[in-house]
Amino acid sequence: MIEFRQVTKRYDSDHTALRQVNFSLERGELAFLTGHSGAGKSTLLKLIMLMERPSAGEVVVGGQVLNSLPRRQVPYIRRHIGVVFQNHHLLFDRTVFDNVAMPLEVMGAPARDTGRRVRAALDKVGLLSKEKMNPLQLSGGEQQRVGIARAVVNKPPVLLADEPTGNLDPQLSADIMRLFAEFSQVGVTVLIATHDIALITELGRRTLTLDQGRLVSGAEAWHG
Amino acid sequence: MAESPNRRKAPFRGAKAARSPLGQQASSYFSHHRKVARDSARRLRQAPVASLMTWTVMGVALALPVALMLLLASLQGVSTGWESSARVTAYLAQDVTLDQAELLKQTLGNDSRVADVELIDRDTALDEFRASSGLEDALDYLNDNPLPHTLLVTPSDGSRTADGVQTLFAVVEGMDGVEQVQVDLGWLQRLNAMTELLGRAAWALAILLSAAVVLVIGNTVRLSIENRRDEILVAKLVGGTDAFVRRPFLYTGAWFGLGGGVVAWLLLQLSLWWLSGPVERLSGLYHSDFSLNSLTFDGILALIIAAMLLGWLGAWIAVKRHLDDIEPGEIAGG
Numbered sequence: 001m002i003e004f005r006q007v008t009k010r011y012d013s014d015h016t017a018l019r020q021v022n023f024s025l026e027r028g029e030l031a032f033l034t035g036h037s038g039a040g041k042s043t044l045l046k047l048i049m050l051m052e053r054p055s056a057g058e059v060v061v062g063g064q065v066l067n068s069l070p071r072r073q074v075p076y077i078r079r080h081i082g083v084v085f086q087n088h089h090l091l092f093d094r095t096v097f098d099n100v101a102m103p104l105e106v107m108g109a110p111a112r113d114t115g116r117r118v119r120a121a122l123d124k125v126g127l128l129s130k131e132k133m134n135p136l137q138l139s140g141g142e143q144q145r146v147g148i149a150r151a152v153v154n155k156p157p158v159l160l161a162d163e164p165t166g167n168l169d170p171q172l173s174a175d176i177m178r179l180f181a182e183f184s185q186v187g188v189t190v191l192i193a194t195h196d197i198a199l200i201t202e203l204g205r206r207t208l209t210l211d212q213g214r215l216v217s218g219a220e221a222w223h224g
Numbered sequence: 225m226a227e228s229p230n231r232r233k234a235p236f237r238g239a240k241a242a243r244s245p246l247g248q249q250a251s252s253y254f255s256h257h258r259k260v261a262r263d264s265a266r267r268l269r270q271a272p273v274a275s276l277m278t279w280t281v282m283g284v285a286l287a288l289p290v291a292l293m294l295l296l297a298s299l300q301g302v303s304t305g306w307e308s309s310a311r312v313t314a315y316l317a318q319d320v321t322l323d324q325a326e327l328l329k330q331t332l333g334n335d336s337r338v339a340d341v342e343l344i345d346r347d348t349a350l351d352e353f354r355a356s357s358g359l360e361d362a363l364d365y366l367n368d369n370p371l372p373h374t375l376l377v378t379p380s381d382g383s384r385t386a387d388g389v390q391t392l393f394a395v396v397e398g399m400d401g402v403e404q405v406q407v408d409l410g411w412l413q414r415l416n417a418m419t420e421l422l423g424r425a426a427w428a429l430a431i432l433l434s435a436a437v438v439l440v441i442g443n444t445v446r447l448s449i450e451n452r453r454d455e456i457l458v459a460k461l462v463g464g465t466d467a468f469v470r471r472p473f474l475y476t477g478a479w480f481g482l483g484g485g486v487v488a489w490l491l492l493q494l495s496l497w498w499l500s501g502p503v504e505r506l507s508g509l510y511h512s513d514f515s516l517n518s519l520t521f522d523g524i525l526a527l528i529i530a531a532m533l534l535g536w537l538g539a540w541i542a543v544k545r546h547l548d549d550i551e552p553g554e555i556a557g558g
Binding site: 049051072075076077078079080083089091093102103105106107108109110111150 | 248249251252253255256454455457458459460461462463464465466468551552
């Protein structure tokens with residue numbers, strides 16, 4: 001579902017964020033992406049999200065090579081990728097429901113589908129009762145779950161998470177990881193960038209480790 | 225998660241639900257437009273003072289050139305009135321007899337450019353002169369009547385322009401037996417030149433002020449883009465197209481235009497009401513039926529539509545300049 005072929009990303013200032021990264025994630029696979037700050041985790045996610053383009057090599061998502069994709073096609077690729085951020089990027093000028101509905105709104109989904117699917121996503125993260133509230137009224141963990149509901153509401157085949165448990169206590173982190181595991185069980189490819197080592201060892205999943213832009217472990221498919 | 229987003233539902237669908245995917249797309253597209261239009265209008269209402277100020281700036285900028293154009297239209301009405309009284313006076317040679325003069329009158333009367341020809345024979349002319357000049361006694365000392373026969377030619381409707389009268393002038397001048405032709409074209413041409421100048425000035429003003437309106441709206445929309453930065457970022461992240469992201473701002477521009485157009489119209493009506501009294505008195509003193517034109521219904525509609533287009537254009541420029549700068553690249557941390 002996600003494949004990196006000899007991907008190098010160099011920024012203007014002689015700073016190389018990724019060096020010849022090779023890996024591939026299958027459909028329904030859940031993997032962690034780890035490494036020190038500045039090791040290139042965010043760059044890797046940005047390449048999948050088409051926020052950045054690789055300097056060399058190919059990034060393939062869902063069988064589509066992203067390198068040569070014209071700019072106006074970018075939104076249509078992003079609709080197939082759900083993203084969860086550490087600081088969740090919720091909008092505080094609208095309700096939880098409207099926040100979660102945004103991916104459907106940009107797709108032009110009919111109103112009756114929107115209601116049904118938003119409630120399904122909120123139900124999944126256990127926040128169905130709070131759909132009419134403003135995200136500001138929610139706790140950090142709840143806000144993060146709203147972010148997850150928004151990322152999965154249009155049932156994307158790929159889910160990316162950038163430090164999704166960064167500000168949460170271990171109990172909430174475990175809850176959220178369980179959610180991600182459930183998504184992968186129904187066929188979603190999940191890639192989670194984190195440096196929460198405890199969490200990774202606990203779940204015992206494939207782990208891609210970046211060090212100064214090189215993929216030092218997890219490049220081969222995980223068996224176990 | 226396994227089901228695809230547009231999975232077929234149960235084969236039993238109500239007639240209402242069984243619309244084609246294309247029809248459904250279109251209907252959700254239009255309902256989204258309605259939603260965005262409503263939402264943009266609501267945002268303007270939420271900042272009434274700022275919105276009102278923008279509307280007023282736009283209104284003043286639009287009212288000025290429109291007022292000038294209305295004045296121009298009123299003046300053209302006056303000049304048309306005056307043109308209808310333009311007549312060509314042909315003084316015939318002394319040796320032309322009354323019969324020959326009658327013949328000339330008939331020839332001219334058959335010309336399509338001529339509405340009416342009046343012949344004033346020299347005796348009548350002398351009588352009139354005697355009566356109006358107060359020189360009765362002096363005139364009695366003359367042996368001969370020094371005045372020629374005169375033809376007063378009134379141009380037909382089609383020829384009541386400066387050019388038409390000029391042509392007629394040449395025709396009459398070229399006729400046998402006509403010694404001198406007079407027509408007071410000078411003031412007509414001056415008036416025409418003046419209205420033309422005023423017309424161009426109005427257009428220049430209109431273009432300059434339209435540009436100002438576009439810039440004002442562009443700047444206002446730029447601020448609103450800054451205020452909604454997070455929303456734009458999220459919309460782009462979840463796969464909003466450029467058109468989707470642009471739409472609310474274009475509607476904002478159009479609503480600014482609508483408000484500005486209405487304010488311009490109100491300002492025009494107000495000035496007209498304020499000026500109409502003095503204008504009536506003035507034209508009364510000149511025995512003229514001159515009055516200031518007000519906007520017709522079509523004119524009001526055109527004004528408001530033009531204002532909305534200008535607002536839309538301003539928003540479009542701002543969006544083009546600033547929306548591309550907001551890319552979700554900076555959103556994820558190091």
